[in-house]
Amino acid sequence: MPKKLTTRAxxxxxVGVIFALAFIAGELIDSYPLRMAAKTVPVLLMALYLLLQPSKGRFxxxxxxxxxxxxxxxxLLELSPDAFLFGLIAFLxxxxxxxxxxxxxxxxxxxGVAIFAYLYGVGIFSFLDMGDMGDMMLPVxxxxxxxxxxxxxxxxRFHAPGVNHASAKAGLLGALFFLASDSLLAITLFVYDLPYAGIVVILTYWIGQLGITLAAAWAGQPSPTERASAG
Structure with missing residues (x-):
């Protein structure tokens, strides 16, 4: 099982929650300076969390x-609409x-999983094509x-031999939330302007990044069944 949270964690x-709430407040009151000051901090702290881990491998x-x-x-996405393509490239x-x-x-x-994932990709792209992607069609x-x-x-990785189960579960949930966030963002940009979509997009995005961060933190640790067999 994953270790208990340390004081540092x-x-x-x-701190991450404080800045996340500050960004959401910036969204609600439409404060560009507040959003710019707060948006990058939660994910930056996730990277710092991994950097502070005592043992780090390639994963x-x-x-x-x-x-x-x-x-x-x-x-880049928060900086200016003109920087959207560069932000997209950074995430890619x-x-x-x-x-x-x-x-x-x-x-x-x-x-089977690959087919399901790519079929979803075809579906969401077809839906976005109902809107107006313009020159962004190929990058999207x-x-x-x-x-x-x-x-x-x-x-x-889920239930794969030798892969820590908690890491696999966190990584899968992270990927799903990340995909949900980006799908909603794309729908809002190119098809429908949904109310409060920005808050839902950022919350699901942070959950997605957190899941991937935890997948990395727990990767390489023995699962309970492996520890039991070793004992």
Whole structure:
């Protein structure tokens, strides 16, 4: 089982929650300075949490780099609508690092999961095409391909031999929440302008990043069944 939270982890969580609430307040009162000051901090703290772990392997370092690209994406998306494409690219690169991380301890294909993930990608792209993507059509298509691949590789770790169960579960939930966040964001941008979508998008996004962070923190630890058999 995952270890109990340390005092340091509790402090990081408390600071992260404060900045998350500050960003949500910025959304509600439409304060650009408050949003800019607060948005990047929660994910930056997740990267810091992994950096402070006593032992880090390839999985952890790949996720740390992915999180930092997420921080860059957060900043760029909030900076200006003109920076949207650059923010999209930053998140895309982050997903590639997550894919590489998930491949470090599981390479089994699980083609059924791949088919499901890519069918979802086809479905969401077709739905977005009902709106007005304009010049963003190709970048969005590439992004959907990458994030659905990330979901596939996260799901492939679930119940895979040698993969910590808590890590696999956290990674899968993280990928699902991340995909839900990006899907809602894309629908809001290109199809319907949904009320309060920004708050739902950021909350599901943070949960997604947290899930992937915990997947990295717990990766490599023996599952309870493995410890029992070893004993």
């Amino acid at each position: 509790k402090i990081l969580i408390a 952890q370092w790949l996720v740390i780099v992915g999180l930092l690209f997420g921080v860059a994406g957060d900043f 690169i982050g997903h590639i690092f997550y894919i590489l991380a998930f491949l470090t301890d599981c390479r089994r294909p699980v083609w 298509l590439i992004y959907i391909l990458v994030i659905t691949t990330m979901l596939w590789r996260a799901a492939a």
